Amino acid sequence: MQNLTSPPPGQAAGKLIEVLDAAIVGAGFAGLYMLHRLRGLGMTARIFEAAAGVGGTWWWNRYPGARCDVESMQYSFSFDEKLQQEWHWSERFAAQPEILRYAEHVADRFGLRRDIRFNTRVTAAHFDEAVGRWTILTDRGDRVSARYCIMATGCLSSARVPDIPGIESFRGRTYHTGRWPHEEVDFTGQRVAVIGTGSSAIQAVPVIAEQAAQLFVFQRTPNFSIPSRNKPMDEEYERWWKSDYAAHRRKARMMRTGILYHIDERSALDVSPEERRRVYEERWAAGGTAFMGAFVDLLRNQAANDTAAEFVRGKIAEIVKDPTTAALLQPRDHPIGTKRICVDTHYYETFNRENVRLVDVRSAPIEAITRTGLRLRNGAEYAVDSIVFATGFDAMTGAVLAVDIRGRSGASLREKWAAGPRAHLGLMVAGFPNLFLITGPGSPSVLSNMMVSIEQHVDWLSDCLVHMRARGATCIEPTQEAEDAWVAHVAEVGNRTLYPKANSWYMGANIPGKPRVFMPYVGGVGTYREECAAIAAQGYPGFRMSAPQDAAAAAQ
Numbered sequence: 001m002q003n004l005t006s007p008p009p010g011q012a013a014g015k016l017i018e019v020l021d022a023a024i025v026g027a028g029f030a031g032l033y034m035l036h037r038l039r040g041l042g043m044t045a046r047i048f049e050a051a052a053g054v055g056g057t058w059w060w061n062r063y064p065g066a067r068c069d070v071e072s073m074q075y076s077f078s079f080d081e082k083l084q085q086e087w088h089w090s091e092r093f094a095a096q097p098e099i100l101r102y103a104e105h106v107a108d109r110f111g112l113r114r115d116i117r118f119n120t121r122v123t124a125a126h127f128d129e130a131v132g133r134w135t136i137l138t139d140r141g142d143r144v145s146a147r148y149c150i151m152a153t154g155c156l157s158s159a160r161v162p163d164i165p166g167i168e169s170f171r172g173r174t175y176h177t178g179r180w181p182h183e184e185v186d187f188t189g190q191r192v193a194v195i196g197t198g199s200s201a202i203q204a205v206p207v208i209a210e211q212a213a214q215l216f217v218f219q220r221t222p223n224f225s226i227p228s229r230n231k232p233m234d235e236e237y238e239r240w241w242k243s244d245y246a247a248h249r250r251k252a253r254m255m256r257t258g259i260l261y262h263i264d265e266r267s268a269l270d271v272s273p274e275e276r277r278r279v280y281e282e283r284w285a286a287g288g289t290a291f292m293g294a295f296v297d298l299l300r301n302q303a304a305n306d307t308a309a310e311f312v313r314g315k316i317a318e319i320v321k322d323p324t325t326a327a328l329l330q331p332r333d334h335p336i337g338t339k340r341i342c343v344d345t346h347y348y349e350t351f352n353r354e355n356v357r358l359v360d361v362r363s364a365p366i367e368a369i370t371r372t373g374l375r376l377r378n379g380a381e382y383a384v385d386s387i388v389f390a391t392g393f394d395a396m397t398g399a400v401l402a403v404d405i406r407g408r409s410g411a412s413l414r415e416k417w418a419a420g421p422r423a424h425l426g427l428m429v430a431g432f433p434n435l436f437l438i439t440g441p442g443s444p445s446v447l448s449n450m451m452v453s454i455e456q457h458v459d460w461l462s463d464c465l466v467h468m469r470a471r472g473a474t475c476i477e478p479t480q481e482a483e484d485a486w487v488a489h490v491a492e493v494g495n496r497t498l499y500p501k502a503n504s505w506y507m508g509a510n511i512p513g514k515p516r517v518f519m520p521y522v523g524g525v526g527t528y529r530e531e532c533a534a535i536a537a538q539g540y541p542g543f544r545m546s547a548p549q550d551a552a553a554a555a556q
């Protein structure tokens with residue numbers, strides 16, 4: 001048996017700081033709840049977190065206008081009745097500072113901070129078959145031994161700056177929306193460039209436009225955006241939720257997206273044009289992502305989708321006064337909703353301002369960043385004081401693969417996923433025992449209310465560990481067959497939809513060289529929950545459980 005105080009062969013030495021039941025990577029909502037549950041099971045667990053505080057995505061994404069697109073009453077934990085009754089959200093859609101305060105409140109309320117190691121980035125996790133444990137290395141040179149390694153690293157946490165020549169020569173300030181500074185950024189009087197027109201830019205642009213002297217928005221691909229109709233929290237609405245929170249949450253968990261809202265069960269093609277327009281107008285006026293619930297087949301049927309897309313294009317033309325700008329803002333290259341639908345506050349209206357200009361970088365791409373600004377391929381130059389990269393993330397796999405993860409026989413996860421991520425239920429990977437992915441690729445994750453999906457994964461995993469303990473097992477791993485079947489199922493269900501038609505980050509299309517695979521599970525949060533629950537109820541078919549000594553034997 002290997003001595004836990006010496007590193008596995010070929011692995012960098014570091015001081016062994018502790019021996020744990022579970023190491024959790026990331027102190028976002030997934031990591032926080034995981035730690036809370038594991039403590040409840042009497043396990044020793046610690047979170048390793050690169051940031052200086054809790055909150056994950058809400059710690060990093062502090063850009064102006066950052067806000068959740070799931071309603072506050074639903075974008076919150078349900079596991080503690082007192083917590084959900086006592087916390088008061090001030091707006092229909094909470095802004096980043098309030099969500100961060102909530103994460104901090106949860107950490108304090110449940111005394112979680114003492115088991116979080118901040119400013120510590122996990123760099124490697126290697127499975128040692130002889131002892132059935134993970135050795136975890138950090139950028140501080142620490143070495144931790146843990147039975148279970150839980151990646152709570154988030155789906156949109158690996159920020160990406162495109163490889164544009166000359167970035168380092170720029171004399172002004174540069175920012176990435178997902179790595180926003182903690183001190184206040186004031187654009188007053190400045191000429192500002194925003195590169196990108198995804199959700200982050202669509203939220204940031206209206207706010208930056210109010211400060212900046214001149215704002216250039218560099219757009220390669222326009223996106224569909226629905227007004228949020230954000231407003232202060234309606235007291236009656238809050239009372240309605242709180243009057244029977246548990247029952248409302250139960251319903252939400254069975255919805256396709258994990259969000260409780262009305263989905264019209266009719267096809268967009270089965271109603272008259274007048275009725276269709278009425279429904280879209282109603283959804284547009286109500287605001288938010290529920291627009292995509294206007295008809296049941298919007299993401300399955302191109303002709304149905306066209307009706308919704310055309311409606312939104314019409315709205316853009318009504319709002320934006322300059323016809324050339326309006327035409328540029330109208331998306332035509334992908335079905336509505338197949339790239340994450342955006343939710344905004346006065347995004348399209350912002351292009352009516354004197355100080356805002358939309359620059360089309362589809363026809364003339366950004367060629368270089370110079371000392372003073374940006375130069376396009378057609379020779380046009382834009383002098384700016386600050387550049388905001390709203391250029392997105394290496395989604396779903398980026399943060400997991402940033403860690404050098406090695407399973408049985410030293411096999412690397414990066415190599416295993418070279419042609420696209422493979423995980424049974426999006427939760428576990430064959431050949432990587434006791435490694436868990438919270439909201440990993442192959443689970444509903446980014447297509448869902450993250451809070452609902454996080455709680456479901458954490459609860460499922462906690463129940464699984466209880467089951468294992470009851471039968472003396474300390475090692476769990478999915479079979480290759482189960483993983484293959486699930487990956488095939490995820491692809492098959494995805495291919496029945498319009499999603500693969502878009503060059504989206506769901507498909508890995510925003511990262512040069514990334515395999516083109518539709519990564520999230522589109523079968524629905526409720527269906528997925530039932531599938532996971534059935535597997536648990538049947539004693540975990542598709543998974544192999546063992547004690548450490550048989551774990552080593554199983555590998556032979």
Ligand code: NA7
Pocket residue numbers: 156162163164177195196197198199200201218219220221340361366390391392393505510
């Ligand atoms: P997104 O949605 O990935 O958007 C990134 C944007 O940046 C998108 O418009 C890209 O255009 C654009 N981009 C990227 N590289 C370039 C270059 N080189 N030139 C011009 N434009 C570029 O990221 P967000 O942060 O907005 O949102 C991510 C998710 O976070 C969001 O969906 C929510 O779930 C929360 P492209 O479309 O690739 O042509």
